[in-house]
Structure formats: C-alpha cells, structure tokens
Amino acid sequence: MSKNKIKYVCSSCGYESLKWLGKCPSCESWNTFSEELVEERKTSLKKNYDETKINKLDTKFIESEKRILTSIQEFDRVLGGGIMPGSIVLIGGDPGIGKSTLVMQAASKISEPVLYVTGEESFNQINLRAKRLNVNNENISIITETDLDIIISAIEKTKPKVVIVDSIQTTYKSDFDNAPGTITQIRECTVELMQLAKKSHCAIIIIGHVTKEGMIAGPKVLEHIVDTVLQFEGERSYSYRILRAQKNRFGSTNEIGIFEMHDNGLQEVLNPSEIFLSEREKQTTGSVVTASIEGTRPILLEVQALVTPSSYGNPQRVATGFDYRRLSILLAVLEKRANLRLSVHNVFLNIAGGIRIDEPAVDLAICSSIASNFLDKHTKSDTVVIGEIGLGGEVRSVNHIEKRIQEAAKLGFKKIIIPSNNLKSIKTKNSIEIIPVDNLHSALSKIFE
Template sequence: MKKAIKYICSNCGYESLKWLGRCPSCEEWNTFIEELIEEKKHTHRKVLPQVKLKKINSIIHLEERIKTNISEFDRVLGGGLINGSVTLIGGDPGIGKSTLALQAAASINGSVLYVSGEESINQINTRAKRLNLKSDNIYLLTETDIDLIINAVEQSSPQVVIIDSIQTTYKPDFDNAPGTITQIRECTVELMQIAKKKNCAMILVGHVTKEGFIAGPKVLEHIVDTVLQFEGEKSHSYRILRAQKNRFGSTNEIGIFEMHEDGLHEVKNPSEIFLNERERQVTGSVITASMEGTRSILLEVQALVTPSSYGNPQRVATGFDYRRLSILLAVLEKRAGLRLSTQNVFLNMAGGLRVDEPAVDLAICCAIASSFNDKFVKNEYVVIGEVGLGGEVRSISHADKRIQEAAKLGFKNVILPSNNLKSVNNKTSLNLVPVENVSSAIEAITA
C-alpha cells in the first residue's frame, strides 16, 4: 500500500501536500522536506481530573543550579544548569560538542546518564581515557529508541541526562526515519516532558546544516529552554560557546575554550591570548576592547588596503559585518578624505572572534587609515568608540570595564569618545585621549 506524503518547511514547520519552492509562511526558499503522513489513532477521551490552580505570590521559588564546574560553560548558562530544563548545544562536525558534554558530565557532582546514538560504549570509554576523565557518577547507554531512553531515565533518576545526539533518536510509533522533522520534534517533546517530570537537567547535542543552523525544525529551538552555539574556525584552536537563547540567563555571555589533545581547556584571560601573537610594528593593526556579556576582551583589528587592479575593488571582512564595513568605508571617504573607492580592503578580527558591537567602529577606521597611509600605529594605544554617518565619534557603554582591561594588560593610552570622558571614573594610571570625530582619532593614533 502506497503511503501518503506531505512536505514540511524545515524553517517554520508549515505543511503542504505538494512541494513548494518558497514557503508561504516564512518566505524562505528551498526549505520543504518530504515526510510520511502518520495516521491518527482514534482514542476515547478519558475523564480529566480537576485542575488545581495556584496564585503566583504563593509559590516559593527555589532556583537551584547544577554546577558543571567548567566556569566558561557555567558562565554561558547563567550560573549552571537548572533542574527540569532542556539545553540544546549545536555546532559544526568535529567542533567539540561531544567532548564538552563528556567533560561536563565528568565534572558534575551528581549522577549523569550519557546516552549516545553515534558511538559505542567502548568508543566513549576510549575518548574518556584520552581526555583523562575519571568519574563514578557517569552511566552510559547506547540507544536511539526514545521509549527505551525514557524508560532508562525513569529507572535511574539521574540528575543530568545528556543525549548525543537528538538527530539519531527516533520514536517507533512513526515510520519516518531518524533525523526527520517529525521524529526530532516528537522526541524533543517527550524528552522535555520527562525532564519536567523527573526534575532533571537535560542536555541535547544537535547537528547543524551546511548554512550553520541547527538541523531540524525551527520549533525545536522554541521547545528547549536554552540554545547554545559552539563556534570556531577549523584553522584555529579556539572555540567559542555562545548563547542564542536562554530563559534563565543572559544571551550576551560567551565562553572561550582552546582545543588540545586532552580535550577543551578554558581560556581564563582571552585578551592575553588574542594579543599574544601581535606584531608590534606593522601598519593596519589596532587594539580595541569589545564587551562580550559582562566582561571586556581586548583584541587586534587587522586591516590591509591595496590598490585594485580591476574595476571592482574587493571588500572582505572576517569576524565583522560586511555591510557595516561598507558604511565605515563610505564615512572614511566622505568625512576623512581617504580615497578608498579604488582600493581593495581586507579586514580581520584576529583570533577567530566575531564582533558585532559598534564600539569597535573607531578602531576599524583607524586600522584602515593606517594601512592606506602606510603609517604605523602608536604602541600601547587602545581605541574604542562608535562612528556615526557624519564622521562623529559617539559614546559607548561600559567604558570603565574596557579601560580597566586595557590597564591590566599594560597599555598606557586609551582613545575614547569625548562624551565618555565625563562619566568615566578612571581609577587607573591610563592616559585618556578624548576625540570628537574620525579625523582627529586618525591623527592621534598614527605616528
């Protein structure tokens, strides 16, 4: 008997009986995936018990967090795992998701059920020995059947459950293959229900698509409480854990790790790491301070400006928004008199860190001007400030923390917006240089 099929949008979950090139709901292209239509089972409605209501003021709130004892991981989570919560960790293949999950399992002071659908028990044990992990609280299960997994959770009552990965689990009641939208959605819902019922924290490891998004329906990210993205370039040893959604903490925090043969090591002082390989005397290099959550990180902005041999000059940005770079180039040409329309401009945030905040605008402008004019930037300078379309340097937030971080690493001078000078409580020996526009900042920073 031929089974009926339907098409589901992998982005928003919209269903259609025929394939569509563009989703009418979210208007994304080529997102429809073929799935089998499951027959609904007719069941008699049972008698429902009386609902008990509670006043919000009468509820005693006890937020107990489960520490993973990995400070960078706990920072991104908002202080640790919450009982009854579901956390989804996504990232590229080989980035270190399973390594982080296994290291966290070995560090948690409580029983942990580690369920793997991709590795055997011997493979997990071999990886644990390579990572030098020793714990009597980890219980292993290699299973993909969601019913058996839930049965194991109910029998063992662990404090933390790790599912590696959610794309390998399946529910036998459905004929769809593991990894399809229906299977991922239904398995996640059942795992969420058992997490609330047993009051245990659940960590789901998820795959990503070639575009970098977590594989599965977008509703998956709405079901879970926390979504963490594990980022990093394969050419760099540094890994960045970033919160995209967090019901129990901030989404601005990041955790920085360094990959070694024996696993992920926490980076306690990321500013020192990112500046470790900086060349002292080179044009187009400027140090800036970026706020990532509650801490300031110093990083190097590198710019290279070369004449274009073709009609259309290249604009390449690594770790920074390309459109924002185009705006800053237009401001430099119009307000600072730099003829960049015939120049190739290459911009790089050293260390593989991606920065989106506008407080690094002024450092980028100074780095481009330094490379264009072929003039060295003065040593021991840190540049912070937002650049407006009029060429003015606008005030930024958390200037005190950025100045303190610069002083900690031995810098002597900070170029900052003049409006920030009034509110800054400078308790360091740093020399603060206020500027009002891009031109004055370029003159102050270049030798």
Template sequence: MAKKKTKFVCQECGYESAKWLGRCPGCQTWNSFVEEIEQEKPTVRGAFLHSERAGSAKPVPITAVEAVQEPRMKTNSAELDRVLGGGIVKGSLVLIGGDPGIGKSTLLLQTSAQLAAAGHQVLYVSGEESVKQVKLRAGRLRAECDQLYVLAEADLEYIVAAVETVQPACVIIDSIQTVYRTDISSAPGSVAQVRECTAELMKLAKTKGIAIFIVGHVTKEGAIAGPRLLEHMVDTVLYFEGERHHTYRILRAVKNRFGSTNEIGIFEMRDIGLKEVENPSEVFLEERSRGAAGSTVVAAMEGTRPVLVEIQALVSPTSFGNPRRMATGLDHNRVSLLMAVLEKRVGLLLQNQDAYLKVAGGVKLDEPAIDLAVAVSIASSFRDRPTNPADVIIGEVGLTGEVRRVSRIEQRVQEAVKLGFSRIIVPKNNLAGWQPPKGVQVIGVSHVAEALEHTMC
C-alpha cells in the same frame, strides 16, 4: 483496514502540505518535501511541565505565585557556568549545536564527568558511538567516574526506560538527529522525528526535574538541522564555534531563559580535552605584530566581560570594476558604512580600493564600540602608516563622522591597563563621571579625523 492518511512535510522548516510541492512556501527551499504517514493525535491531555495533575489548570494572579529561585548545579567549569547563567538549572532542556568535529561531544563528556565527580548521577546516551568507543574517549579525556552511566541507544522508548531506572540528575543525548520513535514512520533526523522526540524529552525534563542536554547537528549554512521549532521548544540554545584549524573554541548562548545571552565561554582544545581560557585578551593579542600598518586593538564587551582583540585591515588598489569588501568576524554592512564615512568626512579616496578586514582569533564582534578601531585600521592600511602599538581604541562612529559615547567605559579601560597598554582613545563624552587609573593616558576625541591624528605614527 482503514487507509492510512499521508502528508508531505518540508525537511527544512516543517511546513505541511496535502500534496507534493517543488518549492516550500515557508522557507523557499526546493525539493525538500517528503511523504510521511499522518499520526493520530491523542485525545487525552497528559500531565506536563510542573502540573500536579492532568486536569485543567486555573488562572491565578501573578502576585500570588510563590517566587522560587531555581536551584543550579555547578559544573566546575567557570566558562560553561557563566554562559548558562550561573550553572545548570534542574528541569531545563539545553540544545547545543556546532560544526562536525568542533568538540561538542568532548565538552559534554567532560561536563558529565565533572557533575559525576560532584556526586550527581549522570546518564550519557550516545546514538552515534558504541559504549566501548565512549569508554575510549572518556579514558583519553580522564573523564571516568562511577556516577557516570553510558548507554548506546537511539530508540527513545528505551532511553526513557533507562532514565526511569538510573534516576539521573542530568542526561546527555548525543545527538537528537539519531534518536527516533518507533510509532513514527519517517526516518531518524526527519522533521517529525526531531519534533516529537524533543517534545517527549522536554516533557521528561519538566516532570522529573532532570536537566537534559541534546546535541544538534548544523547545516552547511551554520543553522541547527531540523525544524526551527526545535530552538523554540528548548530552554537554552548554545552554539559551539571556532575554526577547526585553530585550537580556540567559543561557546555562545543565543537563547537562555535562565540567564543572559550576551555571555561567551572560551576554551582551548588540547590532547586531553578542552581547557578553559581564563584571560582571553592575552591569548588574542599574543601573536600581534607591532608596528604593522592596519592593526588596531579594541576593548569589546562580551556580556559582562571586557575582551581585548586585534582588528586587522588590508587596503589595496583594486584590479576589478567594483572593489571587493570582505570581512571576517565583522558585519560586512558595518564595514561598508565606515568606509563611506572615511571617504566623505575625512577625505580618503577608498572607492577604487579593495578592503579585507579580520578579527584575529576567530571572535565575532557586533557591538557599536568597535567602529572607531575599524575606521582607524582601514585608514592606517590605506596610508600605510602604522598605529601606536600601545594604543587601545574605543568608540562608536556616526554618519557625520562624530565619535559617540559607549557603555561600560571603566571596565574596558581597566582591562586595557591590566595588559599593559599606556594610552586609550575614547569618546570625549565618556570622560566625565569617573577617574582614569594611574599610569595610563586617556584621550577623548569627538571626530574620526581627530582620532586619526592621535593614533597615526
């Protein structure tokens, strides 16, 4: 009997080595190597993707390729359809990750019921729950339909056989870390199992034209568990974010081959499941304290959607040698840069002050247009002078203190007017080329100091 060859594989990044290593050269993680039996690679090339036969493909001019618009399935959820780029593309492989208990399974079960109600066959495969447990959850979510099939199985061979039998338009795998192949000796959730099972599901999706959603667990750092290759293999990567102690959840696309990665979907977790939030700006501002120092409102763009959110700042004298800088929902380096601009260009002595900043509602902002609102909130808290509660502040701040133009200023202003704000501070260079709506005062500023004069009460 031939001796089986073994190799050592890093469980974090998939790096392979002939011997055990204490530290992975690929991801620098300690004690992550596990011994696995090396699998024999097949020598026959199988049909894959949209190939019509297993033979060698021939190169063709791109101009000779017929452009076919991929058909999409609507889910009856405007938020999910927006994030996916207009609906579910047939033959796509979608990976959705998020913290435990955030609502990934709830979202996909509701989506399965919506697709089934629209006449599509859906197969929901659970490797973590029994059929009866899924039935109980579906009853609570009112997600029961004759076209929705449920299977409690983790063996990939039986899952593929069930797909061949049911012939669904969409398959849900919950989760990829529980699925395994019997011909691979490593445990479910290992790098080898996740990689090979995902490759098999991708082949199934492309050859059969079935849309497949796979749920991925995340690590304590927030990244999807398993090899980084997993995110490269799939067509779309979605992250379901939010605080477990808050009811609002944000669905964000970080990779999408069939749409934009700038869109977000906002949901509210209720007793009967997830409900779409049609007007997120109103939700994020409903608990805002008027007349409080350090509070400003900014019109940020999330994809094609303008969202009004509140930025809060608390600046207080430090009791340490080095002042603390903490930011939730904002880039820490951006906050430090803006504080340096305020100290150098405006004359605020912030070097001995602790600064704590937060975006209300759990939203994460990373666009340059929020700079001016962050700077004004810091100055407002430092001077202990409230800003005008009817103001919306928009603008990018440069290192010399100048306020630079931003994109889509008309959409931002329209959203602010819709929610009843009467005055909007914008970059001076954004005033040309458009007509502000009636009943609102639009003020152009060219420097941070000028913006502070207009906004401080």
C-alpha cells in the same frame, strides 16, 4: 484508524508545504525540502482539566533546588550559573566542532548521577574517548540506544540528575514511520524529553547537529521547545571555540564562553585578551587594538586591515569576523569625512583569533586600521581605540567604558582613545592615559601623531 498523508518540510527552518519547492520561502535555502509522512487521527479524546494543577502566582517564591555546577567556569557562566534542574538544554553546532567533548568533560565534573545516552558511538568508543579526555567519574552511566521509549524507561529506572542525549538526530520514536533525523522525529522526541524533564526534575542536555548543506534538521526547529539554546562555534583552522547562549530562560543571552581545543580535550580560556594579542606584530600598518564587550566581560582584540589598489572595475570588500554591510558604511564615512579615496581600492578586514564582533563600539578601530594601512602610517602599539562612528563622522559614546579601560590598563597599555561623551561616566582613577575625541578626523590625528 489513522490515515497517512505526505507533506514537504524544510530541513533548515521547519517550513511546511503541501508540494515540493526548490527554494524555501521562509529561510530562502535551496533544495532543503524533504518528504515526510503525517498521521491524521479521525478521533480524539476529550480531557477535563484537573483543578489541583492550577496554582496562583507567588511572588515570594524561593528557589528550592540549587543549580548543578560542572566546575567549568565558562560553561556554567553561559548557562547562567549552572544547569537548572528540570530544564532542557540544546547544544547545536557543526559536526566535529567539539560538542560531545564539551558535554563529556562537563559530565565528568558533576557530582550527581549522570546518564549518557549515545546513538552515534559504541560503548568501547565512549570509553576510549573518556580515557583520552582523562574522564574518571563513577557517577556516569552509559546507554547505547536510539529508541526513545527505551531511553525514557532507562531514565525513569535510574533516576539521574542529568541526562545527555547525543544526538537528537539519531533518536527516534517507534510510533512514527518517519526515519530518524527528520523534522517530525526530532520535534516529537524533544517534546517527550521536555515533558519528562519537567515531571522528573532532571536536567536534559540535547546535542543537535547542523550541516552546511542543511540536509539534517537543525536546532532552529527546536528553539521554541527547549529552555536554553547554546551554539558551539569556531573555525576549523583555529583552535578556539566559542560557546554562545542564543536563548536562556534562566540566565542572560549576552554571555559567551571561550575554549581552546587540545589533544586531551577543551581547555578554558580565562584571559582571552592576552591570548588574542599574543601573536600581534607591533611594527606593522593596519593593526589596531580595540576593546569589545562579550557578555559581562571585556576582551581586547586586534583589528587588521589591508588596502590594495584594485586592478578590476569593482574593488573587493572582504571582512572576516565583522559585518560586511557595516564595513561598507564605514568605508563610505572614511571617504566622505576623512577624504580617503577608498572607492578604487580593495579592502580586506580581519578580526584576529577567529572571533566575530557585532557591536558598534569597534567602529573607530576599524576605521583607524583601514586608514593606517591606506596612508602607510604606523599606529601606536600601546594605544587602544574605542568608539562608535556615526554617518556624520562623529564619535559616539559606548557602554561599559570603565570595564574596557580597566582591561586595557591591566594588560599594560599606556593610552586609550574614547568618545568625549564617555568622560562623564568615568568615576574611578586609572593608570592609563585617556584621550577623548569628538569626530573621526580628530581621532585619526591623535592616533597617528
């Protein structure tokens, strides 16, 4: 005999409360609490452990199962070299960003049997999308079902190597009275799929939606359950999409994959530096090229800045693709150490191409672009700027300096400005001229000379 009780769960982060709250104390989101039913079981069965399931640690263990490759280099690299058998992968992102397109194209490249479970599209709609994406793989089987028990039964009978569930928000377990898409249904369905993946050694890819309003439970609730969490993101106004690994038990979380959306699906961007700089205007102020490390590879990006007089009491500070708080610090350093009176000017900063940069190695490029537009001085179009800025105006060293230099030389740049302390870590000869700088003042003089 079970008794139902009501609890309120935040659809953004999964925080639980006995009463409805307007603002979530955990994630500070407004109007995200939804009412859910919870079953309380009065009796529980005690189970004894099985001694045969206890194994000792074996440091000489050799991986017997090979990773499943999709032949999409960007996708495989973010996963750590391919899909690990027996793992469960969660791909999250905004609706319409291209998650279903990505997994369909990945499934078309897999030589092993694939079961595609869809609860959002009909069989005819799946076929039309596969035709548009030029998918022709007889190893893909499709089932249009949302009942988890039927899905698990289909997996056990067909025994595929890869299972794709699109999406977890539409999947439900009939044992619970909660509607599909609620926190309880999503969590319980994911736990059962995880247990099935470990037992059958098949890889399961789950697609999860995140809405801007937070009305549907997002991947944050499932991060501790799954093995890998991939975030597929991008701006609607741009054709580029970025795949990031936020959690990966079988690989690095520093890798990213870059794709470009076309009419016939997603295409890999194998040389993102060339694409991000293809539309750069060389004869304009406020434009500086920098080298950022994303994962294990360097990417050259254009930093754009616009400084205008402020007509109001509080000047605007707008940053696209860069941390706003970091921008405020750099503006204070420019005003104090470089004598640039920016406190009465609006500052607009943009990282071209729709990509976001979080590493401090682009600080010097940010300061250079702002100073260039403020002083109305052109920067040299054949120069790349790298360096972290300290509060004292010093230029600090950065990591992976050789990779950044080689990428700049490969794309035809003639000069590169780097921190002086990085000179000792350069061991290979390069065709590009290396200009070391110690502080912000000397760096700006080298850039504008």
